[in-house]
Amino acid sequence: MAIIDVKDVYKTYTENAVPVHAVNGVSFSVEKGEFIAIVGPSGCGKTTMLNMIGGLDAATKGKIIIEGEDISTLSPAQLVDFRLHNIGFVFQAYNLIPVLTVKENIKFIMELQHKHKKEAEDRVKYLLEILGMKDKIDVRPKYLSGGQQQRVAVARALASKPKFVLADEPTANLDSKSTETLLDLMAKMNKDEEMTFIFSTHDQRVMDRAHRIITLEDGKVIDDSRKMRG
Amino acid sequence: MKQYLKLAWRNIWRNKKRTLITLASIFLAVLLAISMRSMQKGTYANMIGNAVRFSTGYIQVHAKGYWDKPSINNSFESDDILDSLLVNNHNISLAVPRLENFVLASSGDHTKGVQIVGIDPNKENELNNISGKITIGEYFTADDNGILIGDGIADYLELSVGDTIILLGQGYQGMTAAGKFPISGIFHFPDDRMNNLLAYLTLNTAQELFAAYGRYTSMSIMLNHPNKLNQTRHNLQLALNNEDWEVMKWQTMNKTLTQEIAGDNAGGIIMLFILYVVIAFGVFGTILMMTMERRKEFAVMVAIGMKRFQLVLLLVFETIFIGLLGVLSGIILALPVLIYFNVNPVRITGAAAQTFEQFGIEPIMPASLDPNIFLYQGIIVLLISFVASLYPMIYIGRFKILDSLKQ
Numbered sequence: 001m002a003i004i005d006v007k008d009v010y011k012t013y014t015e016n017a018v019p020v021h022a023v024n025g026v027s028f029s030v031e032k033g034e035f036i037a038i039v040g041p042s043g044c045g046k047t048t049m050l051n052m053i054g055g056l057d058a059a060t061k062g063k064i065i066i067e068g069e070d071i072s073t074l075s076p077a078q079l080v081d082f083r084l085h086n087i088g089f090v091f092q093a094y095n096l097i098p099v100l101t102v103k104e105n106i107k108f109i110m111e112l113q114h115k116h117k118k119e120a121e122d123r124v125k126y127l128l129e130i131l132g133m134k135d136k137i138d139v140r141p142k143y144l145s146g147g148q149q150q151r152v153a154v155a156r157a158l159a160s161k162p163k164f165v166l167a168d169e170p171t172a173n174l175d176s177k178s179t180e181t182l183l184d185l186m187a188k189m190n191k192d193e194e195m196t197f198i199f200s201t202h203d204q205r206v207m208d209r210a211h212r213i214i215t216l217e218d219g220k221v222i223d224d225s226r227k228m229r230g
Numbered sequence: 231m232k233q234y235l236k237l238a239w240r241n242i243w244r245n246k247k248r249t250l251i252t253l254a255s256i257f258l259a260v261l262l263a264i265s266m267r268s269m270q271k272g273t274y275a276n277m278i279g280n281a282v283r284f285s286t287g288y289i290q291v292h293a294k295g296y297w298d299k300p301s302i303n304n305s306f307e308s309d310d311i312l313d314s315l316l317v318n319n320h321n322i323s324l325a326v327p328r329l330e331n332f333v334l335a336s337s338g339d340h341t342k343g344v345q346i347v348g349i350d351p352n353k354e355n356e357l358n359n360i361s362g363k364i365t366i367g368e369y370f371t372a373d374d375n376g377i378l379i380g381d382g383i384a385d386y387l388e389l390s391v392g393d394t395i396i397l398l399g400q401g402y403q404g405m406t407a408a409g410k411f412p413i414s415g416i417f418h419f420p421d422d423r424m425n426n427l428l429a430y431l432t433l434n435t436a437q438e439l440f441a442a443y444g445r446y447t448s449m450s451i452m453l454n455h456p457n458k459l460n461q462t463r464h465n466l467q468l469a470l471n472n473e474d475w476e477v478m479k480w481q482t483m484n485k486t487l488t489q490e491i492a493g494d495n496a497g498g499i500i501m502l503f504i505l506y507v508v509i510a511f512g513v514f515g516t517i518l519m520m521t522m523e524r525r526k527e528f529a530v531m532v533a534i535g536m537k538r539f540q541l542v543l544l545l546v547f548e549t550i551f552i553g554l555l556g557v558l559s560g561i562i563l564a565l566p567v568l569i570y571f572n573v574n575p576v577r578i579t580g581a582a583a584q585t586f587e588q589f590g591i592e593p594i595m596p597a598s599l600d601p602n603i604f605l606y607q608g609i610i611v612l613l614i615s616f617v618a619s620l621y622p623m624i625y626i627g628r629f630k631i632l633d634s635l636k637q
């Protein structure tokens with residue numbers, strides 16, 4: 001069964017009485033464990049699409065069904081809860097909480113979920129180990145480089161083992177070393193924990209690692225192709 | 231919970247300078263408010279304490295109707311129930327009986343209206359230290375049958391200690407009251423109206439003069455805890471028969487002082503209100519800025535799964551921290567200063583001092599250490615902080631995630 005089903009979704013913004021069709025009849029479904037890159041020219045609707053899947057924005061028309069549930073039927077409070085327990089978000093800017101240390105930032109979601117403390121701490125150590133940032137565990141974000149901050153942001157999104165991760169141009173501001181480390185981690189989570197990933201990106205390095213590439217143009221899917229695994 | 235406290239605590243120190251300025255404003259306002267209230271309350275307590283000593287006591291018991299028609303015919307007889315109440319009530323520190331009546335006093339060609347007060351020499355002295363006000367002669371010894379007169383009366387009647395004064399008036403139930411009394415002493419009170427009007431006899435002598443054997447016109451009561459005045463008065467009134475007795479508090483009997491204090495107090499409350507408004511704006515500005523500059527951070531938090539009410543809770547903790555720190559520092563600094571002025575009251579000098587003395591009040595302003603002052607100011611400032619953060623809280627409940635994320 002598909003974990004995400006996007007069914008003929010439209011999103012129309014009205015800017016100064018002029019309708020902008022940001023997403024214009026998009027359909028696709030996502031299976032558990034997929035590693036998807038959504039690509040396309042600027043303004044084609046990538047961010048809008050991800051926001052709608054993440055319940056941050058509502059579709060004008062069409063349905064987004066996640067694990068059998070139409071998310072348009074959820075109240076704002078239920079949506080927050082839904083995001084907390086199902087989705088890991090990675091934003092283009094790092095967006096860490098500045099007053100919390102690396103460890104506290106990564107634990108943040110697990111604490112909102114009331115995860116067991118020991119389990120959370122182990123998870124933090126495990127992820128930082130992979131990211132090569134164990135020595136930064138008690139450091140605050142402002143003492144980290146951009147690349148390091150984004151690694152922590154990704155660790156925060158992955159730590160609670162969400163059903164899927166939505167990442168809007170996560171590597172846009174990163175050097176190739178950081179990009180590689182991040183992609184390695186995500187690929188590992190995808191493989192080890194069958195975590196599902198959906199990216200939007202302009203970055204060739206990300207596209208190279210994706211198993212499936214959905215190409216949008218003017219709010220429509222113009223191509224949807226799976227690579228041969230292996 | 232611990233997470234919120236940690237986050238809130240760290241958040242308020244993100245902009246140290248701004249938080250410190252806000253804290254300083256709360257601190258100053260609390261310090262001012264507490265000091266002002268403490269001085270006011272302390273001064274009132276001193277005024278009241280002094281005033282009631284020279285007049286009615288905190289509570290006065292009369293025969294029903296005496297206060298409206300203060301005649302010796304409205305006097306009461308010594309009463310077992312009253313006596314045992316006065317002894318057994320823990321809040322009553324002193325009960326002073328008096329028998330008062332108006333007579334004509336004369337010497338030679340001069341005649342003057344005089345208010346005779348029959349007193350228990352020991353109790354009266356304990357109440358208002360009248361022996362210390364004797365300028366010529368002696369205070370009563372036990373069973374003294376002399377008279378003490380004010381220096382105003384002495385001057386007018388051209389009398390001195392050892393001379394005899396003649397009193398003429400009406401006693402209990404229309405009996406003629408007339409007598410000759412040797413002058414034992416002449417007193418001088420700060421209030422000249424008293425010096426021109428009052429003369430003291432011992433209770434026995436007065437009762438005999440007015441043929442009011444075993445009778446009193448009033449019983450003045452001093453309290454250990456003046457703040458429990460209403461309760462004590464109520465208990466007395468309940469225990470005594472309503473038909474025969476009236477139990478009055480000083481506020482009812484001394485309307486002038488009550489009004490004077492009420493007026494001054496109202497001025498103080500207006501000052502307090504101004505201070506509170508200043509605090510409210512300071513806190514409002516800070517909390518609002520703390521909210522607006524974190525719009526994006528809040529949006530991220532809600533996006534990744536923090537509920538809005540949890541964010542509101544976070545803001546509540548931040549507000550409480552700021553309010554509490556300001557209040558506590560204000561109290562901690564005010565306390566030693568106020569303790570000092572409680573022990574060493576400010577002395578009033580000049581014209582103001584004379585006004586005080588006219589009313590028989592020691593011209594000092596002691597600080598009050600009534601814990602309620604500290605408690606109320608603290609609670610009020612916390613409430614104000616809370617109200618000032620209502621708008622930021624409403625904002626958190628409503629902001630649009632995507633718009634804020636884009637910033």
Ligand SMILES: Nc1ncnc2c1ncn2[C@@H]1O[C@H](COP(=O)(O)OP(=O)(O)OP(=O)(O)O)[C@@H](O)[C@H]1O
Pocket residue numbers: 013014015020021022040041042043044045046047048049
């Ligand atoms: N809040 C909004 N109000 C009005 N128009 C919007 C809004 N958000 C997006 N749009 C418009 O919708 C279209 C799709 O925008 P979107 O951000 O999804 O593009 P994108 O594919 O993510 O572009 P980029 O690669 O530059 O990030 C654009 O034309 C954009 O101007």
Ligand SMILES: [Mg+2]
Pocket residue numbers: 046047048168200
């Ligand atoms: Mg975009």
